[in-house]
Amino acid sequence: MDSIIFLRPTRGLAALNLRDLWVYRELVYFLMWRDLKVRYKQTLLGASWAILQPVVQMVIFTLLFGGVANLSSEGVPYPVFNFTALLPWGLFSKALSDAGRALVNNRNMITKVYFPRLVIPVSSVLAGLVDFAIAFGVLVLIIIYYHFAPGANFDFHFTPALLTLPLFLILALVSALGFSLWLSAMNVIYRDVGHVLPFLTQIWFFITPIVYSSSEISSKWQWLYALNPMTGVIEGFRWAILGTQSTPALLLIISTLVAVVVLISGLFYFRRMERSFADEI
Amino acid sequence: MDDIAIRVENISKSYRIGTAPERYRTLRDSITNAGRHILAARHLAARLSAGRSDLARSPDPSSHSTIWALKDVSFDVRRGQVLGIVGRNGAGKSTLLKILSRVTEPSTGQAEIHGRVGSLLEVGTGFHPELTGRENIYLNGAILGMKRVEIERKFDEIVEFSEVGQFIDTPVKRYSSGMYLRLAFAVAAHLEPEILVVDEVLAVGDAEFQRKCLGKMSDVAQAGRTVLFVSHNMSAILRLTEETLVLEKGRLAYRAATPEAVDYYMAAGFSDAGERLWQASEVPADAAPFQPLALRVRDPKGRVVDTARSTEPLSIEVEYRLDQPITGLRVGIYLLTMRGEYVFTSFDTDDPGKFEQHSTRPAGHYVSRCTLPANWLNEGRYVLAVNASAFHVKRYFWDDHALAFNVDATGAPGKHWPEPRLGPVRPALDWMIETL
Structure with a gap:
């Protein structure tokens, strides 16, 4: 016997109904794949943009912050130090700007067909993994270069910490999805979000240890600093890959907690706003 | 026993229509609304403590801008x-x-x-x-x-x-x-x-x-x-x-x-007057600057009639106002049977010369009128639909169900046999009968 679906107005906090998302997992895959296929259509350089964007950023930051401002990079060559942070940051900032607009961009689907609306921000965030993988390859090349380059004074070691890297990637995804859920659902109702996003990303960039190290922040304020989950993610990445400083345990605990809270609250907020998407968008 | 596929019980759906429907809700609106809600909540609390319990459960019953x-x-x-x-x-x-x-x-x-x-x-x-x-x-x-x-x-x-x-x-x-x-x-x-x-x-x-x-x-x-x-x-x-x-x-x-x-x-919904009038409130906002006013069926003496005679010509007119000039406008009618089958479509600028002459219609008050020849329509009831559009540019106005009228076939060809004739037209054709 087939299932019965009840349609009625929902009130209060809606159940998360994540099972529905699982049923539609193939749609997540197809939307990711559509975004990737379409993204570099009619561009001259095609998929090389996925490499060029972070590399150009890294070169600029190296010249400005490593060279001119001469910021500390904890004994690691500045490009390596910076690029390691740009990887998860790229994933996060792209998720914010893409997922934030994703619902509105997929307006025609939302007003015509039923599917769990969560599919849209989820696929939008996950699509960033492909760019991440490409940029990760570039990081490997940069590390190899500095490992062998004479006079670079940098030796790469395989450490057990490297095995924890996937955990930090998951933390990055959790943070990205959590904030994306809030922003995308708000953007349906308040288009102000679209205008705020560029500033938000820019400010966020500077309160995250990307061009500098979190050790620049006085230890008295570390806890406050760690409320930004991307701090935990990036220091985690540096710790796992470059073996800089001691285990950033306090940072990680606080950042993980914040990320999880944002994700869960984001899920509930999204589900609560979801019912009016088709009418408001 | 359960052979029900869909069961719908008392479903209603309301939409909010703001005073400015084009605008999205912005944060500012929400903040002012929240303020209003706090006041409303206080009011409610006062009423509750006064022992009243007849609270309306619907989201915003007082709102005048809700349509169902x-x-x-x-x-x-x-x-x-x-x-x-x-x-x-x-x-x-x-x-x-x-x-x-x-x-x-x-x-x-x-x-x-x-x-x-x-x-x-x-x-x-x-x-x-x-x-x-x-x-x-x-x-x-x-x-x-x-x-x-x-x-x-x-x-x-x-x-x-x-x-x-x-x-x-x-x-x-x-x-x-x-x-x-x-x-x-x-x-x-x-x-x-x-x-x-x-x-x-x-x-x-x-x-x-x-x-x-x-x-x-x-x-x-x-x-x-x-x-x-x-x-x-x-x-x-x-x-x-x-x-x-x-x-x-x-x-x-x-x-x-x-x-x-x-x-x-x-x-349903047709008056028997042979005339359909549009109030400004009935016309969708996106019809502007086209404003339909009336659709009428008239007999050869110019009287508005509900029942036209098949043996006489009848004229159909669309009266409308343009608040701004429109380029490439065509105003036309569709004639349908009661079964919804189209009998014909005709526009006032179907003639290329007329289309040239009226390529841009200035703002003003207009009537577009056409005449259907005598001995043309079969008896029965017909529906008129109205369309005002610029081809491939915009459909200003469309009412597929604007007016219904009757055609009486008294005196029409073949009427000496009291049988219904099939088909929407009843032409008087010039038959020749030859002996070979």
Whole structure:
């Protein structure tokens, strides 16, 4: 016997109904794949943009912050130090700007067909993994270069910490999805979000240890600093890959907690706003 | 025993219409609203403590800017039934289908759906112009809720149905609109849901394609699945459905066997005056700067009549106002039978010379009038539809159900045999009878 679906107005906090998302997992895959296929259509350089964007950023930051401002990079060559942070940051900032607009961009689907609306921000965030993988390859090349380059004074070691890297990637995804859920659902109702996003990303960039190290922040304020989950993610990445400083345990605990809270609250907020998407968008 | 496919109980849907409908809600509005809510909550608390308990439960009952797209609609549909839904523009048909296909939630009331719902609310949803036909089949299938293996299994069938064959690996932005539509419909038609919801997809595409779509729909129905079919095409409704709902202004006005329901619908809401007047409030805002005023049927003496004589010419006039000049405007009428079949279409600038002469119509007050010759229409009741548009630019105004009038055939050819004549026209033809 087939299932019965009840349609009625929902009130209060809606159940998360994540099972529905699982049923539609193939749609997540197809939307990711559509975004990737379409993204570099009619561009001259095609998929090389996925490499060029972070590399150009890294070169600029190296010249400005490593060279001119001469910021500390904890004994690691500045490009390596910076690029390691740009990887998860790229994933996060792209998720914010893409997922934030994703619902509105997929307006025609939302007003015509039923599917769990969560599919849209989820696929939008996950699509960033492909760019991440490409940029990760570039990081490997940069590390190899500095490992062998004479006079670079940098030796790469395989450490057990490297095995924890996937955990930090998951933390990055959790943070990205959590904030994306809030922003995308708000953007349906308040288009102000679209205008705020560029500033938000820019400010966020500077309160995250990307061009500098979190050790620049006085230890008295570390806890406050760690409320930004991307701090935990990036220091985690540096710790796992470059073996800089001691285990950033306090940072990680606080950042993980914040990320999880944002994700869960984001899920509930999204589900609560979801019912009016088709009418408001 | 449970052979119900859909049960709808007292479903209502309200929409907020702001004073400025074009604007999105912004943070500022919400902040001021929140302030108002706090005040309202205090007020409520005061009333509560005063021992009053007659609190309205509806979200915002005092709001004057709420419209009810659907109001207290209840019905049920048996498994395997093909149910037609008819109603004029704005009667709530689309809202009903959106609720049943879970795109939007009802404001009050509830419904039960037994089984997977496939909707053809608008075909081609999620099609991406840059992707090829093949890629779009997979994407669109997934959006409509098909599993990847299911799409793979039906892939060849879909391609064959769509007739796009050799272009399947071409980006759909290079497709003709016909090909695009056929492909989109093909994917949706192969969804095989237990309940199929169809809205107006047949209004597009050529005759051959429409025939194919109707064929596919009757296949679905014959396979014992439930179909809800919304259309303005009464002959399609009559052909495909057994029972029909008539919606009027968000309410369920009538439910009956399809022929009766169609008669009711086609006759409903018409005055017998031979004249239809439009108030400014009845005209959608996007009709501007075109403002329809009246549609009239007149006899040769110029009197407005409800019943015209087949043996006399009759004139039809559309009166309207233009608040701003419109370039390329054409104002025209459609004549339909009570079964919804088109008899003809005619525009005031069909003559190229006239079109040239009136290429830009300045703002002003107009009448466009035409005359139907004598000995032309058969007896019966006819419906007039009005269309004001600029070809391929904009349809300003459209009322497919503007006015009905009768034609009386007294004295018409063949009237000495008291039998009904088939067909909407009853011409006086010049017959020759020769002995060979």
